Structure formats: C-alpha cells, structure tokens
Amino acid sequence: DIQMTQSPSLLSASVGDRVTLSCKASQNIYKYLNWYQQKLGEAPKLLIYYTNSLQTGIPSRFSGSGSGTDYTLTISSLQPEDVATYFCQQYNSWYTFGAGTKLELK
Amino acid sequence: QVQLKESGPGLVQPSQTLSLTCTVSGFSLTSYDVHWVRQPPGKGLEWMGGIWGDGSTAYNSALKSRLSISRDTSKSQVFLKMNSLQTEDTAIYFCTRLMYTTDSNWFAYWGQGTLVTVSS
Numbered sequence: 001d002i003q004m005t006q007s008p009s010l011l012s013a014s015v016g017d018r019v020t021l022s023c024k025a026s027q028n029i030y031k032y033l034n035w036y037q038q039k040l041g042e043a044p045k046l047l048i049y050y051t052n053s054l055q056t057g058i059p060s061r062f063s064g065s066g067s068g069t070d071y072t073l074t075i076s077s078l079q080p081e082d083v084a085t086y087f088c089q090q091y092n093s094w095y096t097f098g099a100g101t102k103l104e105l106k
Numbered sequence: 107q108v109q110l111k112e113s114g115p116g117l118v119q120p121s122q123t124l125s126l127t128c129t130v131s132g133f134s135l136t137s138y139d140v141h142w143v144r145q146p147p148g149k150g151l152e153w154m155g156g157i158w159g160d161g162s163t164a165y166n167s168a169l170k171s172r173l174s175i176s177r178d179t180s181k182s183q184v185f186l187k188m189n190s191l192q193t194e195d196t197a198i199y200f201c202t203r204l205m206y207t208t209d210s211n212w213f214a215y216w217g218q219g220t221l222v223t224v225s226s
Binding site: 001032034036043044046049050053087089091094095096097098099100 | 141143149150151152153164166167168200202207209210211212213214216217218219
C-alpha cells in the first residue's frame with residue numbers, strides 16, 4: 001500500500017505570507033495527487049487535482065507542484081479564510097490520504 | 107443536484123457490527139461509484155472502500171477482512187457493514203462520490219458525515 005506523509009503537521013503563518021506544505025509518497029505516484037482543504041466541521045473540498053490543476057472556483061493564490069514521490073501545495077499570500085487543515089491524496093493505487101497539515105494564523 | 111446523506115446509529119458497542127446507509131440523489135448508482143471515507147476525531151482521512159457502477163467493490167486492505175459495501179439501486183442507497191468494532195473505529199463516516207476527467211479523479215461530492223462512537 002502507498003503511504004502519504006505530510007509535513008509539517010502544524011504550520012503557523014501570518015496574513016500575506018507565502019506558505020508551502022509538503023507531501024511525500026512512499027513510492028512513485030506519477031503525479032496522481034490531489035489536495036483538499038477541510039475547515040472545522042465540514043467535509044473536505046478539492047483545491048488541486050493531478051498535482052497542479054486548479055479546481056474551478058479556487059483562488060489563484062493556491063498552486064501545486066511536484067513529481068515522483070514529492071509534492072507541494074503553495075499559498076502565495078495567506079488569507080484569514082485559508083485557516084484549515086490540508087490533506088494530500090494519491091490515486092495511483094486505490095486511494096490514500098496524508099495525515100494533514102493544520103494551518104493557523106500567527 | 108448531487109447529494110449524499112449518511113444515516114445510522116451514533117453509538118455502537120465494542121465487538122458489534124456497524125451498519126450505515128448512504129442515500130444519494132441527483133445521479134444513478136449504476137453510472138457512478140460511491141465510496142466510504144472515515145475520519146477519527148481530530149485526525150486524518152482514511153479511504154475505506156467503494157462500490158462501482160457495475161456493482162464491483164474494492165476495499166482498503168487494512169479493513170478488508172471485516173468490511174462489506176453493497177447497494178440497492180432501486181432505493182439509491184449504498185450500505186456499509188463493518189464487524190468487530192473497537193474504540194479506534196470511533197470516527198466521522200462520510201460517503202462520497204468521485205468525479206472523473208481524462209487523467210484524474212477526485213472525491214468531489216460528500217455527505218455531511220455521521221459520527222459513530224464505539225463505546226460500552
């Protein structure tokens with residue numbers, strides 16, 4: 001089974017900061033990687049699919065990159081509404097989520 | 107529009123069997139697959155398994171021995187049954203539907219989730 005490791009588990013940043021979240025797969029997942037945002041009490045919401053494709057309606061400050069086993073979600077200028085937990089998810093072999101990165105305001 | 111809604115008991119005793127129902131609307135179960143994803147309180151997401159439009163199923167290898175997913179297409183319902191529950195199975199259980207493109211798929215539609223607590 002493919003394991004997904006996210007880092008850091010908790011990230012504190014200020015409004016306007018550039019924020020980078022990491023996700024590492026236990027084997028090559030050939031860019032079959034999605035990113036979700038989950039706010040407290042809500043279901044996850046897709047932000048990025050296939051490593052770097054922005055879902056319709058998602059602000060352009062969100063972007064994704066990566067290949068092989070290493071992937072990144074970047075928020076170019078952090079906004080207060082971005083406080084949430086972010087999960088990566090691979091779909092190269094069935095489906096596995098990372099444990100999440102909780103993003104809070106400093 | 108596409109909707110999914112979970113229902114079932116909020117409390118299950120240890121060693122007992124969990125039965126959940128996902129009632130869907132806005133699409134046909136014979137055309138789209140439905141999956142179950144769970145989330146222990148304050149923790150990450152775990153794909154449990156799914157049932158495809160042709161009726162085939164797939165399960166997370168860690169749960170396969172005690173998990174069953176089935177459906178009633180006439181009632182637009184998908185069922186989850188998991189036996190031998192333990193306290194670590196306490197979680198919010200979501201049903202969700204995939205969206206497909208030519209080179210991608212993602213969990214696009216989600217129910218609101220139902221909290222299941224395993225406790226005596």
